Amino acid sequence: MSTRTEIISGFYDLADEDSRLRRSRHGQLEYAVTMKYIHRFAQPGSCVLEIGAGTGRYSVALANEGFRVTAVELVESNFRILQKNSSGTVHLQAIQGDATDLSGFENESFDITLVLGPLYHLYEKEDIHKAIDEAIRVTKKSGILFFAFISVFGIMYANYLQGNWASGQAENFTKDYKVRHFKEQLFTGYDIVEFEKLFEGKPVQWIVTTGTDGILEPTEGRSDFEISDQDFMEFVDWYLAFSEKRELLGHCNHLLYVCRRIG
Numbered sequence: 149m150s151t152r153t154e155i156i157s158g159f160y161d162l163a164d165e166d167s168r169l170r171r172s173r174h175g176q177l178e179y180a181v182t183m184k185y186i187h188r189f190a191q192p193g194s195c196v197l198e199i200g201a202g203t204g205r206y207s208v209a210l211a212n213e214g215f216r217v218t219a220v221e222l223v224e225s226n227f228r229i230l231q232k233n234s235s236g237t238v239h240l241q242a243i244q245g246d247a248t249d250l251s252g253f254e255n256e257s258f259d260i261t262l263v264l265g266p267l268y269h270l271y272e273k274e275d276i277h278k279a280i281d282e283a284i285r286v287t288k289k290s291g292i293l294f295f296a297f298i299s300v301f302g303i304m305y306a307n308y309l310q311g312n313w314a315s316g317q318a319e320n321f322t323k324d325y326k327v328r329h330f331k332e333q334l335f336t337g338y339d340i341v342e343f344e345k346l347f348e349g350k351p352v353q354w355i356v357t358t359g360t361d362g363i364l365e366p367t368e369g370r371s372d373f374e375i376s377d378q379d380f381m382e383f384v385d386w387y388l389a390f391s392e393k394r395e396l397l398g399h400c401n402h403l404l405y406v407c408r409r410i411g
Contacts, residue, residue, distance in 0.1 A: 152331060153222060153246075156269050159334055160223045166203040166233070173375060174364040178402050179205065180384050181360040181391060182264070182296075185404060189292040190215065190260050197258040199247045199283060200265035203229040204240075211240035218258070220245045222266075247279040253286045261287045264296040271329045271336055276346065284352060287409045293352065295405040296360075300327050300337030302401035306365045340397050343405060351411035358392045359400030 150158075164171075169179040183206070190196070194215050198207045201219035203226050211217040217240045221227045227244045234240045245252065247266035261283050270276045280295070287293055300320050308316030320328055320337060329336045344357060367373060375383060390396060397403060 152269065152271075152275070155331065155334060157223045157225065161225045165226055166205075166229050168202075169205050172365075173368050173380060174361045174401070176380070177364055177384060177387065178361040181358070181388060182206070182294075182404065183209070184388060185358065185406060186210070186260070186262070186294065189406070194259040195257070196260045196262065197253070197283075197286060198262040198264065199250070199279075200263060201230055201242070202226050202265060204233040204242070206262065206264065207240060207242075208234050208237055211237045215239065215260075217241070218243065218253075220247070220250070222246050248275050248282065249278070250282040250286050255285055256288045256291075257286050259288055259291050261291065261293045263294065267295060267297050268335050271331050271333065280346060280350065284350060284409055289409055289411070291409050292355070293407050293409065295407075297343050297403055297405065298335060298337045299398050299400050299403060300339060301398040302365075303335065303337040305363065305399065306401050309366065340394075340403070343403075347405070347407065351409060352407040353410045355406045355408055356392055357397060357403060357405050359397050360391070360402045360404055361400055362387055362391070362396070363399050365401045 169175040192214065196210055196215045196217045198217065198219045201207045201221045204219055207217045207219035211234070219230060219234065219240060219242045221230050221242070221244060227242070230242050234242050247263065263279065263283050266279050267276065270279055283293055303320060304316055319333065322328055327337065327339055327342060340357065344354070347354065
């Protein structure tokens with residue numbers, strides 16, 4: 149059987165991850181909302197760790213704003229692009245590594261820790277909790293952590309309303325409608341409450357769970373979808389006013405769980 153790293157690498161070797169947050173409106177919204185929340189909590193000169201940095205879209209931008217950034221990425225093809233994108237960027241160190249093992253970092257090293265991708269691809273409970281616990285360990289007390297995750301309902305709406313609903317349902321749910329998590333799934337989705345419960349008993353204080361892209365991904369696939377640059381700017385501000393509403397979260401594809409380390 150393929151390892152987790154082989155499965156993830158096989159996908160990203162073929163995907164255009166470098167332009168994902170630029171080439172579509174839903175990607176642009178996800179980026180704008182995520183950065184808005186980072187800026188809400190980051191202080192000038194904050195030391196930032198991004199785990200699962202991809203090709204560096206967030207890390208490079210934050211380093212260019214003056215934050216001291218360490219970017220960790222598992223996938224070789226993404227890491228090579230990250231190195232290229234960060235070449236010459238002051239205050240940015242790129243390291244190839246795994247979210248489940250941050251042993252190269254001391255306890256309480258970072259003010260802000262971003263885990264913006266690894267939990268899309270972790271399926272075994274042991275690995276999920278290793279990644280969460282490692283992120284908490286390397287974050288300073290009172291530091292802020294951001295964990296991105298995917299709604300299983302968002303996955304269904306975005307990917308399985310093109311005549312393939314039954315296959316998506318079988319992949320993501322059991323026959324009695326429990327959410328499924330398994331290695332070959334590639335992207336694993338969560339019920340919102342299910343994800344939040346992963347942090348029970350951990351030394352963190354929940355701050356907020358927010359959506360980052362709403363229903364824009366499945367909507368953007370419509371042939372009659374159109375939004376100008378000016379309207380999109382208005383839309384981003386409108387979306388931010390409602391992005392934390394609990395009744396809307398499950399319809400989002402991408403979400404953020406934000407918490408503070410307390411112990």
